[in-house]
Amino acid sequence: MKSIAVFCGSSNGASNIYIDSAKKLGKELAKRDITLVYGGASIGVMGAVADAVLGEGGQVIGIIPSFLEQREISHKRLSKLIVVDSMHERKAKMAELADGFVALPGGPGTLEEFFEIFTWAQLGLHQKPCGLLNINHYFDPLVELFNHMAKEQFLHEKYRSMALIDVEPNRLLEKFDSYEPPTIKTYMNEKQS
Template sequence: MNKLAVFCGSRPGASTTYVEEATKLGEELAKQNITLVYGGASVGIMGAVADAVLNEGGEVIGVIPEFLKNKEVYHKGLTELIIVDSMHERKMTMANLADGFIALPGGPGTLEEYFEVFTWAQLGLHRKPCGLLNIQHYYDPLLSLFQHMTEQQFMEQKHFDVVLSDTEAKALIEKFRIYEPPAIKTFLKEKQT
């Protein structure tokens, strides 16, 4: 595992713990010689995780669309900044660069990025781990929803098991290292196509 993509908020959130734990994730990535791939901003949790990696001597690749470059206050001190044309290109570039994906607390954009790579994992389009760094149990409601989806048979247990989650960065990265993706089979029967 050489590179991890991190999806997270461009705001710091209501609690200082969000930034503190994002910083710990960044420090852990640098310590384990894992390059951070993220959205390229210098603000909020995004900036905190990037700064932490850089402060510990690690490498950071930012990917930001041209139209957000100044709006999100792009980070000027990155190892590499990739400027793309669209949000779609941003997500595809990050997905291609990364060996796994972690979502920290964030808003709809963070969830949208996470859901896309999680869905791709369900469909067998990649076999990379997808995790939630569940800082202050931020993602408990989402994990409950996934459990509900599974109970209501809109998601298989093996797909729910794809969702790796922990409250501590180091433990989550360890789960990534031992992750075994499930066998993927076709969802639809021939009559349904």
């Protein structure tokens, strides 16, 4: 795996554990010589993960829409900063450049980014691993929702298991290394095949 896109918040969160764990992930990415692809900001959890990768001599590619870059929150020390026109273009570029995707704690934008890329995997538009770094059990309610979706038969178990989840960055990245994507989703039932 050469690069991983990280979706995360531009806020620090309510506890230092979010920043500390983001730094831990950043150091692990640099240690494994994995390029970080992320939203390009210098603040919050986003800035922490980027600073950690850079601090360990790793490579960081930031992708930021011009309207955010103009507000001077873009990171000024990245290996490469790509300024795009829209949030849609940002997500498409991140998807293009990354070999896998990790969500760290964040708000609605982080979840929207993760769910879009997760859905694309479910539909077979890419075969890259998608994971949740479950810092401080932040994603426990989301994991319960996935379980509920599967129980109510709105999410097949083979797609439910596509969401790789761990509390430790090194273990999550090991799961990425052994990831095998499920077969592509179809809507044919057994009687039709």
